[in-house]
Amino acid sequence: MKNYEEMYRWAKRPEPIPDELITRTVDCDAVICGAGMSGCAAALSCVQNGLKTVVLEKWKTYSARGYHFGAANSRLLKENGVVNDIDPIVKEWLKVTASRVNEELVRKFLIRSEDGMNWLLDLAESHGIGAGLYGGQYRGPYYEEIIGTHYFDGGADAIVNMMLTDAVAGGCEVFFETPAKQLTTDEDGRVTGVIAQDKDGNYIRFRAAKGVVMSTGDISGNPEMMKDLSPAALSANSCLNEHAWLETGDGIRMGLAAGAQLGETPFPCTIHMMAWSMFTMHFLSVDRKGVRYMNEDTWTQGRTMTIIRRDPKHPWAWIVMDGDWMKQAAETMHLGGGIAWDFVFRPLNSTNYDLTAAIANNGIQDALEQGGDVAVQAETLEELADLMGVPRENFLATIARYNELAEKGHDDDFGKRPEFMAPLVKPPFTAVKCGGSLLNAIGGLEVNTDLQVITQEREPIPGLYAIGNCMSGLYAIDYPLLLPGNSHGRCITFGYLVGRIMAGVE
Numbered sequence: 001m002k003n004y005e006e007m008y009r010w011a012k013r014p015e016p017i018p019d020e021l022i023t024r025t026v027d028c029d030a031v032i033c034g035a036g037m038s039g040c041a042a043a044l045s046c047v048q049n050g051l052k053t054v055v056l057e058k059w060k061t062y063s064a065r066g067y068h069f070g071a072a073n074s075r076l077l078k079e080n081g082v083v084n085d086i087d088p089i090v091k092e093w094l095k096v097t098a099s100r101v102n103e104e105l106v107r108k109f110l111i112r113s114e115d116g117m118n119w120l121l122d123l124a125e126s127h128g129i130g131a132g133l134y135g136g137q138y139r140g141p142y143y144e145e146i147i148g149t150h151y152f153d154g155g156a157d158a159i160v161n162m163m164l165t166d167a168v169a170g171g172c173e174v175f176f177e178t179p180a181k182q183l184t185t186d187e188d189g190r191v192t193g194v195i196a197q198d199k200d201g202n203y204i205r206f207r208a209a210k211g212v213v214m215s216t217g218d219i220s221g222n223p224e225m226m227k228d229l230s231p232a233a234l235s236a237n238s239c240l241n242e243h244a245w246l247e248t249g250d251g252i253r254m255g256l257a258a259g260a261q262l263g264e265t266p267f268p269c270t271i272h273m274m275a276w277s278m279f280t281m282h283f284l285s286v287d288r289k290g291v292r293y294m295n296e297d298t299w300t301q302g303r304t305m306t307i308i309r310r311d312p313k314h315p316w317a318w319i320v321m322d323g324d325w326m327k328q329a330a331e332t333m334h335l336g337g338g339i340a341w342d343f344v345f346r347p348l349n350s351t352n353y354d355l356t357a358a359i360a361n362n363g364i365q366d367a368l369e370q371g372g373d374v375a376v377q378a379e380t381l382e383e384l385a386d387l388m389g390v391p392r393e394n395f396l397a398t399i400a401r402y403n404e405l406a407e408k409g410h411d412d413d414f415g416k417r418p419e420f421m422a423p424l425v426k427p428p429f430t431a432v433k434c435g436g437s438l439l440n441a442i443g444g445l446e447v448n449t450d451l452q453v454i455t456q457e458r459e460p461i462p463g464l465y466a467i468g469n470c471m472s473g474l475y476a477i478d479y480p481l482l483l484p485g486n487s488h489g490r491c492i493t494f495g496y497l498v499g500r501i502m503a504g505v506e
């Protein structure tokens with residue numbers, strides 16, 4: 001049995017909040033801790049299933065970000081002729097996560113995401129929010145990215161806003177700027193509710209007859225937890241979550257104090273090659289010494305992890321292109337794609353690849369106009385090396401070798417497909433700086449397939465559930481981009497399911 005308090009300083013149980021400090025008691029069925037993607041889905045599902053529901057949120061409003069929602073076999077997919085075969089997707093998921101996940105939970109997500117997404121599509125339709133399918137997945141042979149990504153007008157923000165608005169209209173009470181602080185339990189270990197603190201410092205006791213749902217997000221705002229649980233994420237060059245400071249692992253710490261099992265560590269992180277430049281595509285990548293180090297034909301997480309492993313103290317690279325790069329990008333886009341390669345709003349079946357190159361070029365031109373070191377351009381490779389600040393000798397040798405392999409039609413050094421090996425010969429030459437940007441470090445409380453938090457004896461803790469980034473079991477080793485947007489997708493599916501489970505409908 002692990003003693004988390006001994007293992008981690010941040011896991012030390014706080015002193016119980018004394019009864020005399022409690023200024024008010026609120027009785028309800030369900031308390032949702034955290035008004036993000038998963039918490040708002042749970043709140044609405046609870047309300048729809050007749051539960052008297054309270055949402056506690058640390059911040060002054062809800063949290064939302066991004067665009068993609070992954071799910072299998074939704075009605076929108078079927079209407080577009082897409083049928084997802086779950087079994088091979090599960091297999092691929094297990095491969096990417098090295099089986100350090102809960103296979104039953106993975107399967108449950110993929111199977112029940114049909115219901116979760118249909119629920120969301122119906123809701124969106126009733127609010128006049130349009131939905132579409134994404135077609136920008138990686139299309140090459142090297143790893144799987146399946147069609148199942150949905151997007152909505154107004155992005156994640158419109159969806160979270162819609163779910164919370166409907167929940168409130170159905171009677172849900174929301175307490176903003178009122179973080180959950182401590183779970184309350186009875187003598188049998190059942191979670192009976194939670195104590196929160198409002199912005200005036202008053203403690204409020206919430207008694208939850210059916211249960212408490214932890215949906216407090218990730219740990220990216222807690223440096224100590226990050227160091228212990230997701231150290232690779234600390235090598236990110238930037239953080240894409242502007243509200244990461246809110247995500248301090250509160251739900252995980254409260255759950256551990258109630259006897260929960262911590263999930264598989266280290267937590268995987270979503271860390272996309274999006275610092276400085278949002279587009280990296282398949283072009284030649286060199287490190288700060290001007291040396292090539294990888295087969296660039298890979299997913300965005302792979303790119304990031306490779307440079308982090310190579311040079312953890314300087315985990316950034318230059319993408320180098322010649323004057324024909326836009327043409328090369330457009331002409332080869334049907335062979336590649338994915339996040340930071342194709343663009344995020346490519347509709348399913350669209351092939352206007354020139355548009356991706358044009359969008360990427362806009363970013364580069366803006367960076368060139370602004371000066372600085374995000375993008376540099378020169379008429380000669382020697383000048384470019386100087387502007388990049390890499391040793392000329394190394395850089396020129398790298399280009400000479402790359403051009404030799406391109407002419408040969410076989411990448412003996414890294415095995416990149418010949419279609420992506422155009423020689424760099426035509427000025428102007430452009431280099432764009434890129435590095436890993438952290439989205440989330442995902443993991444936390446171990447749950448069973450009913451989303452109940454479990455103990456180290458694998459027994460459920462009655463009355464305690466976890467969903468979203470603060471739960472474990474779905475991700476390990478690396479975030480599986482094989483169904484882009486599955487992070488939101490599982491927030492919706494499990495949020496939808498947890499309300500039904502707590503209400504006894506499932």
Ligand SMILES: Cc1cc2nc3c(=O)[nH]c(=O)nc-3n(C[C@H](O)[C@H](O)[C@H](O)COP(=O)(O)OP(=O)(O)OC[C@H]3O[C@@H](n4cnc5c(N)ncnc54)[C@H](O)[C@@H]3O)c2cc1C
Pocket residue numbers: 033034035036037038039056057058059061062063064065066067068069070178179180181215216217218240241242246247248250251438439440467468469470484485486487488489491
């Ligand atoms: C820039 C960016 C873009 C992204 N784009 C996508 C995308 O397109 N598709 C995709 O699938 N994923 C995307 N993601 C990931 C996705 O946003 C997250 O996985 C998802 O939001 C997780 O939802 P959640 O409910 O677990 O946590 P969150 O949405 O982060 O919500 C957690 C909430 O809990 C609150 N909270 C914290 N502690 C407490 C407490 N003690 N009491 C009460 N409340 C508390 C926080 O303030 C926050 O509001 C993106 C992430 C980033 C950063």
